[in-house]
Amino acid sequence: MKLLHIGDRGAERPVIEVDGVHRDASSLVDRFTGEAFGDLDRLREAAADLPEIDISGQRIGSPVLRPQSVVCIGMNYAAHAAESGGTPPQRPIIFFKTPNTIAGPDDPVTIPQGSVKTDWEVELGIVIGRAAWRLASPDDAAAHIAGYVLANDLSERTWQIEESGGQWSKGKCAPGYNPVGPWVATPDEFDPSDVALRSWVNGEPRQDSRTADMIFDVPTIVHHLSQYLRLEPGDLVLTGTPEGVALSGRFPYLSPGDVVEVEIDGLGRQRQTYVSEGEQA
Numbered sequence: 001m002k003l004l005h006i007g008d009r010g011a012e013r014p015v016i017e018v019d020g021v022h023r024d025a026s027s028l029v030d031r032f033t034g035e036a037f038g039d040l041d042r043l044r045e046a047a048a049d050l051p052e053i054d055i056s057g058q059r060i061g062s063p064v065l066r067p068q069s070v071v072c073i074g075m076n077y078a079a080h081a082a083e084s085g086g087t088p089p090q091r092p093i094i095f096f097k098t099p100n101t102i103a104g105p106d107d108p109v110t111i112p113q114g115s116v117k118t119d120w121e122v123e124l125g126i127v128i129g130r131a132a133w134r135l136a137s138p139d140d141a142a143a144h145i146a147g148y149v150l151a152n153d154l155s156e157r158t159w160q161i162e163e164s165g166g167q168w169s170k171g172k173c174a175p176g177y178n179p180v181g182p183w184v185a186t187p188d189e190f191d192p193s194d195v196a197l198r199s200w201v202n203g204e205p206r207q208d209s210r211t212a213d214m215i216f217d218v219p220t221i222v223h224h225l226s227q228y229l230r231l232e233p234g235d236l237v238l239t240g241t242p243e244g245v246a247l248s249g250r251f252p253y254l255s256p257g258d259v260v261e262v263e264i265d266g267l268g269r270q271r272q273t274y275v276s277e278g279e280q281a
Contacts, residue, residue, distance in 0.1 A: 001188070003032050038146070080243045083247065119254065129145060134226055142219065149267060
């Protein structure tokens with residue numbers, strides 16, 4: 001089952017897709033938020049009785065709305081750690097993005113005034129379906145995962161590194177710096193252990209890797225985080241990005257007019273046009 005939102009920002013409707021058919025789920029849930037992600041069995045059982053809809057031509061919103069937390073794992077691919085000037089971490093590095101960074105997968109992205117180093121980062125996202133606190137082992141993680149989603153963890157590297165004061169979130173929290181979607185795939189439809197993830201800028205390839213190259217896999221991440229914070233239903237966990245970003249020095253940072261595309265096999269594709277602050281998209 002896939003979960004998505006359609007419609008204008010702030011007025012999205014919930015839609016589920018089963019066997020390639022889109023169905024309006026607004027009679028069952030208002031939006032896909034915390035409680036809804038913990039009640040997917042009810043949605044699945046009711047799917048056949050929901051009205052079919054045609055979503056063509058409509059805006060696709062983020063399938064994850066209003067999470068309590070957006071928790072991110074840093075330097076989770078060895079090659080990316082190297083291109084960032086670091087060494088592979090011995091335990092997961094975490095930072096946070098604010099919930100208002102979340103945007104639709106194809107929404108235009110505004111580069112804030114003063115930004116000169118906006119960077120792209122294709123990432124696998126984990127959506128929490130059941131509260132996770134002090135899990136006994138990584139084997140327990142699966143029962144707490146509602147699904148998986150494609151995300152672009154946009155970063156302003158000057159703010160993240162040179163002006164950080166020691167923590168990365170300054171460079172991670174500009175409005176719209178977390179395009180998410182187009183859909184959440186439930187675990188019965190998606191295996192995160194070894195899938196391809198890629199990015200392009202203006203049609204030119206940038207990142208091309210596989211989730212099998214992650215230093216810390218999905219069960220390890222969820223288990224580890226649960227030792228330090230309580231993950232709540234609807235929370236979003238981003239699992240890190242592979243090599244091929246502008247921070248490497250091999251590519252220019254993003255400028256107004258650039259187009260970024262990111263993709264994960266089984267989780268769809270995003271396409272964003274980048275505009276300057278104050279510019280009408």
